Amino acid sequence: MPHLLPFDYVSDAIEHLASQQVYVDDGVPGWQALQASLEQQVAGTDIAVVVYPESVSGLVGRSSDMLDRIASRDDHDTLIVAVGNDLAATSDVVPATDALRIANEQDQQGPMTESLPATIQGIVALTPSGAEDTGGGGLVAGITVGAVALVLAVTVPIVIARRRRKAKAKAKPTALPGPILADISTLRSFIPVYAASSDHVAQRAVRGIDALATNTGELFMRLARRPDDGQIATAGVEYDAKLRKLIAALHPDYLLDIVRNPHLWDDPQERIAEVERALNAVSDEVVENIKQVNAFRALHFQVSLDGLVGGRKELQDWDRDFRAASGDA
Numbered sequence: 001m002p003h004l005l006p007f008d009y010v011s012d013a014i015e016h017l018a019s020q021q022v023y024v025d026d027g028v029p030g031w032q033a034l035q036a037s038l039e040q041q042v043a044g045t046d047i048a049v050v051v052y053p054e055s056v057s058g059l060v061g062r063s064s065d066m067l068d069r070i071a072s073r074d075d076h077d078t079l080i081v082a083v084g085n086d087l088a089a090t091s092d093v094v095p096a097t098d099a100l101r102i103a104n105e106q107d108q109q110g111p112m113t114e115s116l117p118a119t120i121q122g123i124v125a126l127t128p129s130g131a132e133d134t135g136g137g138g139l140v141a142g143i144t145v146g147a148v149a150l151v152l153a154v155t156v157p158i159v160i161a162r163r164r165r166k167a168k169a170k171a172k173p174t175a176l177p178g179p180i181l182a183d184i185s186t187l188r189s190f191i192p193v194y195a196a197s198s199d200h201v202a203q204r205a206v207r208g209i210d211a212l213a214t215n216t217g218e219l220f221m222r223l224a225r226r227p228d229d230g231q232i233a234t235a236g237v238e239y240d241a242k243l244r245k246l247i248a249a250l251h252p253d254y255l256l257d258i259v260r261n262p263h264l265w266d267d268p269q270e271r272i273a274e275v276e277r278a279l280n281a282v283s284d285e286v287v288e289n290i291k292q293v294n295a296f297r298a299l300h301f302q303v304s305l306d307g308l309v310g311g312r313k314e315l316q317d318w319d320r321d322f323r324a325a326s327g328d329a
Contacts, residue, residue: 009060010069013050017074021045027053034113041120045127046093048076049116054084063088063103078123085112087119094126101178102185109189117192122185125217177236180220183243184213193252201259201272208279209250215286216243222293231299235289238301242282245305248315249275278305 009025016023021042024035028051038049050070052060060066060083067081067088078091080103087107091099102122106115187209194202194209216239223232249255255275262268285303292299 009052009056010066010073013070014073017048017050017070017076021047021076022049022051024051025053025056027055029053038116038120041117045120045124046077047080047120047123048074048078049080049082049120051082051112051116052084057083057086062086078127080116080119080123082107082112082116085115087112087115089119089123091123093128094123098126098181099123102181105182106185106189114189118185118189121188121191121213122181125184125188125213126181126221128221177220177232177240179240180216180236180243183240183247184217186247187213187243187250190250190252194256197256197259199259201276202256204276205250205255205279208276208283212246212279212283212286215283215290219286219290219293222290226293226296235299239286242303242305245315246279246282249278254315281305 012025013023020039022035022038024031024038028034031051034051038051042049050066052066063081063083063086066083067079067090070081071079071090077093078089078099080087080089080099085107087103089099089103090096103115103119106118106122109115109118191206191209194205197203219239220232220235223235226232255272258265258268258271265271281303282305285301289299289301
């Protein structure tokens with residue numbers, strides 16, 4: 001295969017994205033399986049993903065370089081580019097700085113096969129309602145003809161646009177607190193792991209994590225649209241602490257390991273019940289806070305996880321390790 005210049009790589013990706021949402025260069029190991037997996041993950045969104053192998057980084061540069069080149073010629077609402085394990089992202093429906101932050105945070109957490117799904121999920125969690133792809137979504141939207149030109153004369157053929165040009169959201173939301181973005185993204189990264197298990201506890205965890213991540217993103221999006229009265233900062237501190245405790249409790253190395261190996265844990269059923277009670281309690285509080293925001297009332301925080309999962313020493317240790325890893329004091 002002849003070496004391509006950087007803009008040949010761009011052209012290949014752009015041509016592919018004209019009809020589909022995912023382009024994986026055939027130099028990426030297992031590229032066909034990866035492309036199929038990513039197509040499933042972006043279905044129902046207007047997110048485009050481009051993946052290049054690490055071997056071409058010396059030729060095409062960093063992911064941010066390719067992101068700029070491709071974004072100028074692509075019409076999707078959100079674009080994620082990976083060059084090896086190096087990720088970059090931009091978006092028109094969530095703050096571009098938030099999309100880039102999520103990508104940068106995730107590409108430090110693990111290999112591209114893990115960081116890409118987590119980046120997609122993190123951006124989806126922040127996408128405001130009403131900004132979803134209404135053209136059928138996913139693969140169906142990818143192969144749908146974008147627009148048909150009006151026939152101006154009998155001799156003028158109908159012109160079919162190769163790409164859809166979507167109306168972008170008029171109002172751009174204010175950037176959300178960085179710790180909350182990271183927490184939501186981390187929680188969503190657990191979903192594929194639990195989804196792979198048929199155990200009913202794991203399936204409840206999938207639904208619970210998805211609802212919590214979605215509603216937490218919605219709460220902060222709504223707070224960000226209100227005049228700054230200090231509540232978003234207060235909620236950021238409050239929920240960062242709670243979500244971190246839940247991240248420790250819901251981590252597959254804890255809850256899923258208890259489910260799979262109950263004989264290796266003390267009081268396995270009680271531990272599972274603790275995690276589920278904590279998850280439900282925080283989820284209910286988030287919904288109540290959204291109702292308070294809608295009614296322009298002050299937020300009330302009544303849930304404490306100290307008596308639910310906060311008393312487990314191993315979870316306290318994990319929470320401390322997470323904070324240290326993210327640079328928190």
